[in-house]
Amino acid sequence: MPAAPFIIIAIDGGAASGKSSSSKILAERFNLLHVDTGSFYRHLTAELLARQVAASDPDALQAALGAIQLTTRLDGRSACMLIDGRPAGDEIRGAEVNAHVSHYAAIPAVRSALLAYQRGQVDVAQAHGFRGLVMEGRDIGSVIFPAADFRFFLHADPVERAKRRAAEGRQDSITERDRLDSSRKTSPLTCPVGATDIDTTDLTLEQVVNRMAEAIATKLPPA
Numbered sequence: 001m002p003a004a005p006f007i008i009i010a011i012d013g014g015a016a017s018g019k020s021s022s023s024k025i026l027a028e029r030f031n032l033l034h035v036d037t038g039s040f041y042r043h044l045t046a047e048l049l050a051r052q053v054a055a056s057d058p059d060a061l062q063a064a065l066g067a068i069q070l071t072t073r074l075d076g077r078s079a080c081m082l083i084d085g086r087p088a089g090d091e092i093r094g095a096e097v098n099a100h101v102s103h104y105a106a107i108p109a110v111r112s113a114l115l116a117y118q119r120g121q122v123d124v125a126q127a128h129g130f131r132g133l134v135m136e137g138r139d140i141g142s143v144i145f146p147a148a149d150f151r152f153f154l155h156a157d158p159v160e161r162a163k164r165r166a167a168e169g170r171q172d173s174i175t176e177r178d179r180l181d182s183s184r185k186t187s188p189l190t191c192p193v194g195a196t197d198i199d200t201t202d203l204t205l206e207q208v209v210n211r212m213a214e215a216i217a218t219k220l221p222p223a
């Protein structure tokens, strides 16, 4: 029997566009590793803030990035990034990280520090017997895995996205982060050419998931 294919699914989109909820469900349905790269940028930002390394200080940034060790622990089906053996804390979803993460994420040295680590999640997924991975972020279909089996780009009306965050009980600077993420020079948030663009504004989570799942099922039967 031929070996089952290993599938890579890239899901990009702005803040609160529905990436996390839908990728977690897809991971469950198809037995995939779920990789939330936003949590990686958040964790790294919290670490740099804790070490008082300013985004405006390239030398200190290089020294800090060169000294840290990134490893992975599984939290259910999700990849959890450890920095020097430590998992992220709740502060990565807090106001301070929200306010700083897009500034650090715009710096090429910060993006380079995470590049190989993100691609290495394929090895993590294979080592744990997953049938593939679903990775969400801003540059997954454009930079990290441009040859992914499936590339989706989710977008939604900003008013609807603010409502979603409020319903989660979270304060977030969605519009400002999107502005910074879309306008940066390195790996900006954009719908990659050839990706499937889905407007989630008037769709339920189930409808968004089903639209992606139908496409994925052409290559990989549900688990």
Ligand code: C5P
Pocket (backbone or CB within 6 Å): 014, 015, 016, 037, 038, 039, 041, 042, 101, 102, 103, 105, 106, 136, 137, 138, 139, 140, 177, 178, 181
């Ligand atoms: O996905 P989330 O909103 O948690 O991401 C937090 C921030 O991390 C984004 O606003 C963006 O600045 C950065 N990010 C990025 N590239 C990714 C994922 C996240 O620049 N692939």
